[in-house]
Amino acid sequence: MIESSPLPALAVAVPLIGAALVAALGSMPNVRECVSIALALATLGLVVSMLPGTTDGRVAEATLLELSPGINLALRADAAGMLFATLASFLWVLTTVYSIGYMRGLEEQKQSRFYAAFALSVGAALGVALAANLLTFVLFYELLTLFTYPLVIHRESDEAIRAGRKYLLYTLSGGLALLGGTVWLAQMGIDTTFSEGGVLGSLTGRDGTVWALFVLLAGGVIVKAAVMPLHSWLPAAMVAPTPVSALLHAVAVVKAGVFGVVRVLIFVFGVDLLRDTGAWQVLAIGAAATVVLASLLALRHDNLKRRLAYSTVSHLSYIVLGVALLGPLALTGALLHLVGHGVTKITLFFCAGAIHVRTHRENVSELDGIGKQMPVTMGAFALASLSMAGIPPFVLFASKWYLGAGAVDASAIAFLFVYIAGGVLSAGYLFPIVARAFWRSSPSFTWSGWHGEASLKMVAPLLVTGLLALVWGIAPNLPFSFFSLATQVANGTGGGA
Amino acid sequence: MTDRHDSVLLHFVVRAVMVPAILLFGLYVLVHGDASPGGGFQAGAILAGGLILSRLSLSGDEGRRLFSRPRLVMIAVLGMFLYAGTGVAAMLAGGDYLDYGVIAFESIDRILPIGLGRREIGIFIIEVGVTLAVFGTLALVVDYLTEPHDPEETEG
Amino acid sequence: MVWELELALYGLLVLTSVIALWVRDLLAAVASLTVYSFIAGTLMALMGAVDVALTEIALGAGVTGVMLIGGISLMRRRSSD
Amino acid sequence: MEEVAARFPYFMIAILLGVGVWGMVGKRSLVKKLIGLNVLQSAIILFFINGSIREGGTVPILFHGEHGNAEDFVNPLPHVLMLTAIVVAVAVTAVALAFLTRIYREFGTVDEAEILSEMERQT
Amino acid sequence: MADQLPALIPVPLLVLSILAPMVGLWRQKLAFWLAIATIAFSTAMSGWALAHVIAHGPMTYKFGGWEPPIGIEYVVDHVAAFVSLIVMAVALAVVVATRRMAEQEMQGRQGLYYSLVLLLLGGLTGMVVTADLFNLFVFLEISSLAGYALVFLGGRKGMLAAYRYLILGTLGGAFYLLGVAFLYFGTGTLNMADTLAILSASEATTAISAGAVFIFIGLGLKMALVPLHLWLPDAYTFSPSSVNTLIAPIMTKVGAYAMLRMFLSVFPDGYLVDEVPIGQALVVLGAIGVVFGAAAAFRQQDIRRLLAYSSVSQLAFIAIGIGLATPAGFVAALLHIMNHALMKGTLFLAVMAVRMQTGATEVPALTGLGRRLPITTAAFTVGAIAMVGIPPTAGxxxxxxxxxxxxxxxxxxxxxxxxxxxxxxxxxxxxxxERAYLVHSPADMDGTNDELEGEARRSRIPLLSTTWEPKIDVLLPLVLLAASTILLGVFNVAVVRHVLEPGT
Amino acid sequence: MRALGIMLAVATTALFVAASWDLPDRGDPHAPANVGVGPEYIERTEEDIGIENVVSAVLADYRSYDTLGETFVIFTAGVAVLFVLIRRGRDDRQA
Structure with missing residues (x-):
């Protein structure tokens, strides 16, 4: 049941408009940061206020204006969208608190631009989450690219500029491919309002057209989802400040890409159509290869943030693979993984940032014994590592369970082994860090002076997210009913399995 | 051009015969444009030609004083206004732009009874306007084009 | 109208136009262009367009010629091509 | 022969058009470009006037008070248009010459290639 | 007064252009106010005409009271009113904003300058509303002549650029006239509606098709369609700043509009595609031009030249839309005429503001601009983003x-x-x-950007350490133009539904 | 440049020859131009306007707006020439 409501529009508008306020308050850092937190909380409140309705099946929708004759700018709080929107707005609150500590700790330049772009990015991400049709989705998807660009190049070094160019090249190309597909659908007169069974039923039997559309649309979204070989912008973008990496990798950009895969595959093409044409297999194989290859690459990197970046590439493909399997179990797993990976990976990045602020170290090999210096931070890191490896009862165990079950369900046992291999490799590239931190002290190197924990503003968020990785593993419905939402989406769409 | 010695014959021929003849011809072309070939453009061009001829061939010509540059600008502007203004007058009189039929030209005919219709008077007025505009503009243009260049003066 | 005469005039037109573009002496070129315009005016008069002929001769040959001569009188007379 | 008699002006005009375009594009001297432009304009004017002819028609000037009979006169409309076109040609020539005067004062030449090399030298 | 509306758009511009030199003779500064008042009046009339057309349908106007095809007719339909409003509104903003730049650049000739500006705009709007093929030529020449002269005063390089522009522009005009000759000999009329009726009723002949080809070449030159764009980059780069800001957004658009008119109301539906492959040529040349212009723009160091090539690319877009020869194509072309006028207006105005404040025109010299001129740079950014085509901007x-x-x-x-x-x-x-926002001015560079810093030094333009935003008379039009690129993007459906779809 | 000029010249000539092949014969009384609006001017001038020279009648009345435009072309040229050639300082008064 769809009911008209201004809430979805407000949820997107508050951060977008608030960004101007943040930028205007540049001369008063304290007020600016209070406003940032207030914005984040207000947005979270708006999103959460729509949750009960969505779980009850009363979907709020806001139609704003016509973008093109017959196609509206419309926002809708359906289950899948709410899942992503809640995650994004919730993590935004934590990231904002963390950013304040981080940016002040490092005395970074141009902080107003940073907070403003941050707010804009979250607004665009919420737009992506709540978009009710493909054109609205494309609009926010492109805006997300644009708004995150200043964050990627925040350092303004040559390396950052090069990374920014690469980032723009990849994501704009993806956006354009998506636009190409959208235009085509609009020209054929197909209403692209997302619907649970897909909207391309009329194309059944026209395999060539479906394949071409699949290449354009899925190709467009998997760029942001960093499926190999379209992933290389993501490690490059690691030059950005750590809160940005946290946002990019856990919340906004890559999740928008993955979420786009859900939207395109399930809500545009529809399960039945993809199964008929077999287009899902290509994507599934590509994603499976990415899971393994990216994990192997992560093993080789000494730079902590790069290692995490490749880990992200790998885990995003878990989700893409889960969606591509087209079954309700796999889809539930994919959506849970989207949430679980968000909260887990953001913990890891928060930790990396905290370490950087306190010690200015970025390489894994330099972290011997740091666990004694920063026990809380490294404790959270350990929790998140356990979650990444899929150890029960952490959240990513639950999602992998469903993903694996989905693979079995789709009679594609090979992919089950991919998931298992991915888990083992995750353990392989994360556990050594934990081990170094706690059980090893470097003989050739002594810590000069007591570093201690980072400021409370940084430690509190990472502790919260680290613990959430555990809590959501046990009770995924607390407090945002993620599990209900995921199953609601899966049951609504994959029912034909 | 100031140091040129005018021959008496040239002086006489140009000033007493050619220039008046050309100017007269120009006026004839203008006035008889309704019945014979010619009209404003030709008349303006011929008049300008006469002026230019006298300027090119004679030094210290009074034509230069009579038709100084500001005056030529004035003449051109006056001609343009005569034409465009007739159109506006038609608009004010309630017709379409340049619709002479609606302007009450009868009063002109009463002062100067030559038995012309409204449209004929309108045509004549705009032909005069064209003549003035073309004459002023062309004379001015040629005047500027033939102006010798002082090397000391630098252009910005 | 005698078409042979017309043909001859057209021939002269082509000739003068080519000369105007060919000769390196700019004054000669301008003179040739003036002749060209004059012949064109004559042709127009032959075809019954006396108004146009008068204009072409007054403006096209006369004024243009005077302006061109005025303009090039300030320049080097020889053209490079 | 008849065919040629009826058609040859068009061929001649075609040649004149070609000469004009050649002058405008192919000549390096800016003055020659202007001359080419005038040739081109005159050729177009001649073309229009050629189209105004009517077999047995004469100059479109009536006798006083006569009702004009269309068969007796050539078509006056192209004449009117071409009066305008001639004026346009003269106007363009005037502006072009003003440009040339300034260009010559600035560069001391009106040859396109020389001006370009002069500009290269200066910068 | 509503029945006089069509004439009230171009005629005041022309009539008062006569006055401008005289006013300038008396008081230089008054010429600006005369010009601005006239342009504002014409803009208002265009707006009123558009409202009137939307409410009551197209208007016709008979000059001299003569019925067409005996007399000359003006037709203000949706499309004409729309384009003339765009042209006039952008011109209004630009003329206001370039006042002080023009004072600087046109020292001692402001009266003549504003006279030429009015003539240019009068010619352009005349081309837009006319329904007579030959009248179009006359107004084309008025606007072109004014344009050549305005371009000329941009210094040494501007002279040759203006002369080439004159030669190629006149060649374009001549080809258009030749095309009109063939059309006239084939139909016996000059009125567009009449031509359309006669051509619809008769068979296609080689002569008429050839006329269409000549018109295509002529207008192609005017709208700078590749490969006929050769005059454009130099003319935009080397003309005075106040001039290129004015002509870049509007002049080629009117050429494109005239081309569109041929498809809409001169040749019968499908004629220019089926009988003579002009539509196809436009699409092919447009596709080449889009890519060529963008690729050439990438290699430019001078920002005005960069924008000029980007114009070549964007005009090719319009050409494609026209060449498709379908209502949807025309809508796209017209929408892009509007959008590009706004975007280019924003960009060139921002560049002018930068030049006014810092003297910089080369890309390396723009280093650190975002900090020094934040609002101007933001407006430039909006224009640039619209040019790239990121939603929800107009582009x-x-x-x-x-x-x-x-x-x-x-x-x-x-x-x-x-x-x-x-x-x-x-x-x-x-x-x-990147250059404007990211790299600091050399004064506060920390040595991490050696390569970029060196480049900035090599461009001999001094990097001022303290510069500030231009005054409000420049900023306000700039911000308005930039805002309109976003607003008209968001509300494009209103434009398309009420103006463009009924018009095509 | 030179080769381009010759090529374009030949192309123009060829295009024009091809195009004019199809034109009505010169002076053909039934050609569209000779049955269209052209003759109408001759028929109407005496009644409408009452002057003898039909060309003048068309120029100054039926199509007077064209003629206005044409006068503006000349005017534009004049303004343009002044704009380009006026000297700063000496001729300041003239603009």
């Missing part, structure tokens, strides 16, 4: 409509061209933005 929707129109005819190549050109535009515009 995105032109691409959207054009792609849909192209796909209607299964022209996949065009879709690819549209998408690739977006990427190329992003490449050359973000190059500028």
């Amino acid at each position: 995105f929707f032109s691409k959207w409509y054009l792609s849909i129109a192209a796909l209607e005819q299964d022209l996949w190549v065009i879709l690819a061209v549209v998408l690739i050109s977006s990427l190329l535009s992003a490449a050359y515009l973000f190059r500028v933005l």
Whole structure:
């Protein structure tokens, strides 16, 4: 049941408009940061206020204006969208608190631009989450690219500029491919309002057209989802400040890409159509290869943030693979993984940032014994590592369970082994860090002076997210009913399995 | 051009015969444009030609004083206004732009009874306007084009 | 109208136009262009367009010629091509 | 022969058009470009006037008070248009010459290639 | 007064242009106020005409009271009112904003300058509203002559650029006239509606098709369609700043509009595609031009030249829309005429403001601009983003409509061209933005950007350490133009539904 | 440049020859131009306007707006020439 409501529009508008306020308050850092937190909380409140309705099946929708004759700018709080929107707005609150500590700790330049772009990015991400049709989705998807660009190049070094160019090249190309597909659908007169069974039923039997559309649309979204070989912008973008990496990798950009895969595959093409044409297999194989290859690459990197970046590439493909399997179990797993990976990976990045602020170290090999210096931070890191490896009862165990079950369900046992291999490799590239931190002290190197924990503003968020990785593993419905939402989406769409 | 010695014959021929003849011809072309070939453009061009001829061939010509540059600008502007203004007058009189039929030209005919219709008077007025505009503009243009260049003066 | 005469005039037109573009002496070129315009005016008069002929001769040959001569009188007379 | 008699002006005009375009594009001297432009304009004017002819028609000037009979006169409309076109040609020539005067004062030449090399030298 | 509306758009501009030199003779500064009042009046009339047309349908106007085809007719339909409003509104903003720049550049000749500006605009609006093929030529020549003269005063290089512009522009005018000759000999009329009726009723002949080809070449030169664009980059780069800011957004658009008129109301439906392949030529040349212009823009160091090549690319978009010869294509072309006028107006105005404040025109000299002129740079950014076509700016929707129109005819190549050109535009515009926002001025560089710093030093333009935003008379039009690129993007459906669809 | 000029010249000539092949014969009384609006001017001038020279009648009345435009072309040229050639300082008064 769809009911008209201004809430979805407000949820997107508050951060977008608030960004101007943040930028205007540049001369008063304290007020600016209070406003940032207030914005984040207000947005979270708006999103959460729509949750009960969505779980009850009363979907709020806001139609704003016509973008093109017959196609509206419309926002809708359906289950899948709410899942992503809640995650994004919730993590935004934590990231904002963390950013304040981080940016002040490092005395970074141009902080107003940073907070403003941050707010804009979250607004665009919420737009992506709540978009009710493909054109609205494309609009926010492109805006997300644009708004995150200043964050990627925040350092303004040559390396950052090069990374920014690469980032723009990849994501704009993806956006354009998506636009190409959208235009085509609009020209054929197909209403692209997302619907649970897909909207391309009329194309059944026209395999060539479906394949071409699949290449354009899925190709467009998997760029942001960093499926190999379209992933290389993501490690490059690691030059950005750590809160940005946290946002990019856990919340906004890559999740928008993955979420786009859900939207395109399930809500545009529809399960039945993809199964008929077999287009899902290509994507599934590509994603499976990415899971393994990216994990192997992560093993080789000494730079902590790069290692995490490749880990992200790998885990995003878990989700893409889960969606591509087209079954309700796999889809539930994919959506849970989207949430679980968000909260887990953001913990890891928060930790990396905290370490950087306190010690200015970025390489894994330099972290011997740091666990004694920063026990809380490294404790959270350990929790998140356990979650990444899929150890029960952490959240990513639950999602992998469903993903694996989905693979079995789709009679594609090979992919089950991919998931298992991915888990083992995750353990392989994360556990050594934990081990170094706690059980090893470097003989050739002594810590000069007591570093201690980072400021409370940084430690509190990472502790919260680290613990959430555990809590959501046990009770995924607390407090945002993620599990209900995921199953609601899966049951609504994959029912034909 | 100031140091040129005018021959008496040239002086006489140009000033007493050619220039008046050309100017007269120009006026004839203008006035008889309704019945014979010619009209404003030709008349303006011929008049300008006469002026230019006298300027090119004679030094210290009074034509230069009579038709100084500001005056030529004035003449051109006056001609343009005569034409465009007739159109506006038609608009004010309630017709379409340049619709002479609606302007009450009868009063002109009463002062100067030559038995012309409204449209004929309108045509004549705009032909005069064209003549003035073309004459002023062309004379001015040629005047500027033939102006010798002082090397000391630098252009910005 | 005698078409042979017309043909001859057209021939002269082509000739003068080519000369105007060919000769390196700019004054000669301008003179040739003036002749060209004059012949064109004559042709127009032959075809019954006396108004146009008068204009072409007054403006096209006369004024243009005077302006061109005025303009090039300030320049080097020889053209490079 | 008849065919040629009826058609040859068009061929001649075609040649004149070609000469004009050649002058405008192919000549390096800016003055020659202007001359080419005038040739081109005159050729177009001649073309229009050629189209105004009517077999047995004469100059479109009536006798006083006569009702004009269309068969007796050539078509006056192209004449009117071409009066305008001639004026346009003269106007363009005037502006072009003003440009040339300034260009010559600035560069001391009106040859396109020389001006370009002069500009290269200066910068 | 409503029945006089069509004439009230161009005629005041022309009539008061006569007055401007005289006023300038008396008081230089008054010429500006005369010009601005006249332009504002014509803009208001265009707006009123558009409202009137939307409410009551197209208007016709008979000059001298003579019925067409005996007399000359003006027709103000949706499209004409729309384009004339765009032209006049952009011109109004630009003329206000360039006042002080013009004072500087046109010292001692402001009266003549504003007279030429009024003549230019009068010629352009006359071309827009006329329904007579020959009248179009006359107004084309008025606007062109004014344009040549305005371009000329941009210094040494501007002289040759203006002369070449004059030669090629006149060649274009001559070819158009030749085309009109063939049309007239084939139909016996000069009125557009009449021509359309006669051509619809009769068979196609070689003469008329050849006339169409001549008109195509002539107008192609005017709208700078590749490969007839040769005059454009120099004319835009080397003309005075106040002039290129004015002509870049509007002049070529009117050429494109005239081309569109041929498709809409001179030749019968499908004639220019089926009988003579002009539509196809426009599409092919447009596709080449889009890519060529963008690629050439990428290599430019001078920002005005960069924008000039980007104009070549964007005009090619309009050409594609026209060449598709379908209502959807026309809508896309017209929308892009509007959008491009606004975007280019914003960009050139921002560049002018930068030049006014810092003297910089080369890309390396723009280093650190975002800090020194934040509002100007922000406006430039908006224009650039619109040019790339990121939603919801206006530029995105032109691409959207054009792609849909192209796909209607299964022209996949065009879709690819549209998408690739977006990427190329992003490449050359973000190059500028990067420079403007990211790299600090050499004074506070910490040595991490040796390469960039050296480049900035090599461009001999002094980098001022303290510069500030231009005054409000420049900023306000700039911000308004930039805001309108976003607003008209968001509300494009209103434009399309009420103005463009009824008009095509 | 030179080769381009010759090529374009030949192309123009060829295009024009091809195009004019199809034109009505010169002076053909039934050609569209000779049955269209052209003759109408001759028929109407005496009644409408009452002057003898039909060309003048068309120029100054039926199509007077064209003629206005044409006068503006000349005017534009004049303004343009002044704009380009006026000297700063000496001729300041003239603009």
